Amino acid sequence: MAPRGHSADDVARAALRILDDHGLPDLTMRRLATALEVQPSALYWHFPNKQTLLAELSDRIVGRTASGVPTDLRTEAFSLRDALLAYRDGAEVVSSTLALGLGSTLAHDRLTAAVVHDGFDAGTARRGATTVLHYVLGFVWHEQQRMLYDSVGARDMEASGLESDDFAFGLDLIAAGLRARGRV
Structure with missing residues (x-):
């Protein structure tokens, strides 16, 4: 039986809020359980481990x-960038999940489809999509990382070096x- 009052969606939404408010290093199962007012063990009903939760995020x-x-590829890449920027440490969460072979392949699949849409064969599209994803x-x-450093005053935002x-x-x-x- 599931913990009363909390679905997997509730847990994931709370985890995204913690991610946004505190960042990935502070997204712990203990902090998440506290936010949901449950024991940490209750979270494992929905997500057997933190890696599975991160894959969901x-x-x-x-x-x-x-x-x-x-x-087209440009539109897909910008869309992915916007999605990653929508959450603090979004790129790190997605990158670590991909490195572990967890979660969906949606980002890669969409980029591959965009390269095919631009007229390339499936093999080139797959490899091109991997390059763009990385x-x-x-x-x-x-x-x-620069936004984090800027927010804590560790760097001068005027001297950020990254142009839009x-x-x-x-x-x-x-x-x-x-x-x-x-x-060729």
Whole structure:
């Protein structure tokens, strides 16, 4: 029988709030249980371990990109970036989940469909999508680290070094490389 009053959705929503308010290092099962006013053991009814919970959070973060209609690579990459930036440490949560082979493959699948949509074969699309996924995760992780440092006064926001169009520039380089490879 499930813990009274809390569904898996309740647990995941509370975990996302803690992630946003305190960051990944402070998203503990104990803190989550306290927020839900249950014993930590009650959480394991819905999620057998923290990695499974993080996989659910990753799926929810990436799920923000799902429009149902395949679009071009640039649109998908920007959509993924926006989804990751919507949650504190979003890139780290998604990246760690992917590294463990947990959670859905939605981000990669959408990027692959976008590369196919741009006229490439399935093999090139899969490899190109992997490259773009790693680029987006790395770029956003870096952005989120800088935002954290800026928020605690560790860095001068004026001297951040990241321009708003740097993401687009890097993405355009990858797309140009794909197009050039297609002509070889």
